[in-house]
Amino acid sequence: MIKSGFVAIVGRPNVGKSTLLNAILKRKVAIISNKAQTTRNNIQGIYNSNNAQIIFIDTPGIHKPKSGLSKFMNKSAYASMNDVDIILFLLNANQDISTGDLKIIDALKNRSAKKIVVLNKIDLISKEALIKKLTYINENFSDIFEDIIPISALEYNNINTLIDVIVDKLNDGFKYFPDDMVSDHDDKFLTKEVIREKILQLTYDEIPHSVAIDLEKFIFTKDNNLIVSAIIIVEKSSQKGIIIGKNGANLKEVGIRARNELEKIFGCKIYLDLFVKVENNWREKQFQLDELGYTDKDY
Numbered sequence: 001m002i003k004s005g006f007v008a009i010v011g012r013p014n015v016g017k018s019t020l021l022n023a024i025l026k027r028k029v030a031i032i033s034n035k036a037q038t039t040r041n042n043i044q045g046i047y048n049s050n051n052a053q054i055i056f057i058d059t060p061g062i063h064k065p066k067s068g069l070s071k072f073m074n075k076s077a078y079a080s081m082n083d084v085d086i087i088l089f090l091l092n093a094n095q096d097i098s099t100g101d102l103k104i105i106d107a108l109k110n111r112s113a114k115k116i117v118v119l120n121k122i123d124l125i126s127k128e129a130l131i132k133k134l135t136y137i138n139e140n141f142s143d144i145f146e147d148i149i150p151i152s153a154l155e156y157n158n159i160n161t162l163i164d165v166i167v168d169k170l171n172d173g174f175k176y177f178p179d180d181m182v183s184d185h186d187d188k189f190l191t192k193e194v195i196r197e198k199i200l201q202l203t204y205d206e207i208p209h210s211v212a213i214d215l216e217k218f219i220f221t222k223d224n225n226l227i228v229s230a231i232i233i234v235e236k237s238s239q240k241g242i243i244i245g246k247n248g249a250n251l252k253e254v255g256i257r258a259r260n261e262l263e264k265i266f267g268c269k270i271y272l273d274l275f276v277k278v279e280n281n282w283r284e285k286q287f288q289l290d291e292l293g294y295t296d297k298d299y
Ligand SMILES: Nc1nc2c(ncn2[C@@H]2O[C@H](COP(=O)(O)OP(=O)(O)O)[C@@H](O)[C@H]2O)c(=O)[nH]1
Pocket: 012, 013, 014, 015, 016, 017, 018, 019, 020, 031, 032, 033, 034, 035, 036, 037, 038, 039, 061, 120, 121, 122, 123, 124, 151, 152, 153, 154, 155
């Protein structure tokens, strides 16, 4: 008999939701950066063990929506809370609980799923501060949450305890997905995301939010190499200049980093071509959001 079920990972931007998902799966399915709103789509990651299959849903951070893309992201995050067995509410141990957090807690209250507070980034605080924090959460929110689990997703601290607690709460069930499936998104999605991650890591201000990736070519060759040709879409020509950088230096660095990571992920040689294109205000245009995969056909 195995236990199985669905677990949503929710919380404000940057608390470490995607880092946690990758830590649990011990491989990369979601990209990570220190920029808010790195994750744009719900991403399912499938964890398998001898006695359990858990489908985790990593979500965009819940924030005040400003653009059409932003509205889609919030909607995705809230939709993930429906029809799951467990909700993990992530907090950054190194920050005070904010009005943004309280808003999410409020939205969680009347969901039927079992709820767990996951206090992440405990590597950044002292033992005393941690105890204070745990006490505070326990005194104020124990009516909503069944457990509080302190972890460090970055340092893989207490992740196994978290998995045990989750499995304990799941019902006997069956496997929803085959054992070798780790994500609901395909290789092309991950490729686009890895390229976007490298851009996020190398740019600042409005650039990270203005970038989308479209694949023109994605071909595994007979001798097992992968040929990728990707278009980096930005909103303004000034952004195009920033992405390309002086003498093309920035784009070149994006290419090197993306290729190195993709070679590790796919275990083959990658030929990567990158182009930059301006699509004015793509974040506001429904047809472009649809085309780039930021569409709510799933809900
Ligand atoms: N120190 C520390 N940093 C972390 C931890 N987990 C995530 N981070 C960092 O927090 C930032 C945001 O992480 P990410 O997973 O993209 O957050 P998300 O927006 O909630 O998905 C990244 O710079 C991560 O490296 C942790 O346990 N400890």
